[in-house]
Structures are given as structure tokens and as C-alpha cells.
Amino acid sequence: MLALFFFFIALACAYPNRGPCTGDCWTHDPTMIQRHSDGKYFRFATGTGINTMTSDSVKGPWKDVGSALPKGSIIKLDDVSSTDIWAPDVHFQNNQYYMYYALSKTGTQDSEIGVATSTTLEPGSWTDHGSVGIPANSNYNRIDPNWISIGGKNYLNFGSFWNDIQQIEMESPLKAASAPAHQLSFNQTLNHREEGSFMFQNGDFYYLLYCAGIAGRYTATYPPQGEEYHIRVCRSTSGTGGFVDQDGVDCTKTGGTLLLASHGQVFGPGGPGVINDKNLGFVMYYHYYPLAEKQGGGKAGNSGYMYAWNELGWENGWPFVKAA
Ligand SMILES: *[C@@H]1O[C@H](CO)[C@@H](O)[C@H](O)[C@H]1NC(C)=O
DSSP, X not given: OHHHHHHHHHHHHTSOOOOOOOBOOBOSXXXXXXXXXXXXXXXXXXXXXXXXXXXXXXXXXXXXEEESSTTOOSOOBTTBOTTEEXXXXXXXXXXXXXXXXEEEOTTSSOEXXXXXXXXXXOTTOXXXXXXXXXXXXXXXXXXXXXXXXXXXXXXXXXXXXXXXXXXXXXXXXXXXXXXXXXXEEOOOSTTOOEEEEEEEEXXXXXXXXXXXXXXXXXXXXXXXXXXXXXXXXXXXXXXSSOOBOTTOOBXXXXXXXXXXXXXXXXXXXXXXXEEXXXXXXXXXXEEEXXXXXXXXXXXXXXXXXXXXXXXXXXXXXXXXEXXX
């Protein structure tokens, strides 16, 4: 037990501070993109009609500019408000921006992934196309979408909590192909929990980030130390399978190298994404629950979460979190 305690202390000291943020630093399950026309940063989050923030740098000052889909999604789920939209994922392709998102009834597999398009990223400029048509399956949960292009083909990674991280090929950015989804990552032990994945390419490898552990709203009961949300990484040369961790362990067989866990004010980091910033290089952004908030009894819902970022450094082809 004592050894475990010192292990966590060592872990806690291993992470540099998060980068600075000014202005509106609230977020939950963020996605970030620089607008092609003017380089402006857009940060989207889970929230009424998809919360939209803008800034001239990853540091801020960030400004809340409104909802991407103020009228909500055209997807209808029983007992779920059409504006209760989760975990956006935005990318640029074919001269427009695509935003994948999820609607879900918390704690169930009653979920759908949808997509909207815009040419400007501005609030209210999005055209919703509804569901991308990933079939329901008891093997996964259709949440936390993340698009990637591999060898000229479109793929959507998603999921899942149920059977962890999945990938499906897309026939077009708006529609899933008919080939069934396959698993990219899986924790075989009891209480396996992986979700909120993000994939990006650097050099010869595709890197798969995902959240493991207990998400929770951290308001009343807290997971035992070390079991709260944290971010792990796996890599593969194909991007469609064969993901392993730094020790060579297959990520569908409980592999996954720890990239970022709780430290300082950062409790339960999750919802990661990566941008290749013009000035800073690879930057990982994520949400966290401030330790002070946790110690003060917590806020309702997602309102206590904050945005953070760190530059990524590289060693032997593996990313690590760098000081700002
Ligand atoms: C797999 O799940 C177990 C139990 O929740 C956890 O202790 C372990 O850290 C997880 N492993 C990975 C690689 O996520």
C-alpha cells in the first residue's frame, strides 16, 4: 500500500503544469481547430447546442460566442433534449468543416452519432445532417466520435465504455460504410472503461489517445485515487488496427501507456485532442476538474470542468507532456 502511495506521488510529480488560459476557460470534451481563412482558434464543447469559444491563441483570451446548433440536432432520442449534444469533433475537408457529435441517454447504449457542416465555424452557421447511420449494436455505444483520414479513406473512431474504442469506415463524411465496426482498443479486466478517443498522425505512426477510468461529475462521491479519468496512448503504423503501447502490449488486450493523470490542480484529465499549432507544434488539449472545486464540494453537472493544454514532446516515437 505504501509502495502504491509513493508510486502515485512519483506520478504526480512527473507532469509539468498545464499551459496558461485566460478568458472563458470552461470546457467539457473539447475539440479545437484553427480556421483556415484567418487562423482564429475555435474550441467546441459538450453543451447546449454545442458550446463555441474563440480566441487568437490556445492560451486565450477565450470568448463564448454561442451555440453551433442553437435549435439542436434533428436526431430524436427518447427522453433526450435535442440540444443536449455531446463531445463534438471538428475537421476540415472538401472546403468545409464537418462536426461530428453524439446524443445519448447517460448510462445507456441509447445513443446516436450525427454530423453537421459549416463553411465558417460560426455559431448558427451549421447545417445539421443528422445520424451518420452507424448501426446500433450491444457491443458498443455510439458516443465520442473522432474522424480520421487514412490512405485517402475516411474513418470514424467512436465509443464507448461498452467494449471500448471502435472504428468504422465511412462511405462519405456524412454516412458510415456497410462494413461492421472493429475494435481498436480494449481493457480486458473487470470494470474496463475506455472512451473519448482521439487519433492523429505523426511521422510513421498513428497515435490513439483515449480516456480510461471513471469519468464522473466528481460532485458527491469520488473514485479512489488513481481510478479517476486519465489519458492513455497507443500507436500503430496502419491506423486501422495493430495498436500497441510503449511496452509492445496489444491495446485490444489491456495495453495503453499512461500519458497524463491527475496532478496539481488537474484532477481526472480527459476528453483529449491534439492540434498541430503553427507556433507551438503538437499541442494536446483536454478538460480537467479543478482539485479546489473537488475539495470545495463540486459544482453541478459539467459546469466545474476547465480547459487545459500542454505541448507534446517526443521520445523514441512516443509523445510526452511538456511544460508550457
Ligand atoms: C484496465 O482496467 C483496470 C481496472 O479498471 C485498471 O486498473 C487498469 O489501469 C486498466 N488498464 C489500462 C491499460 O487502461
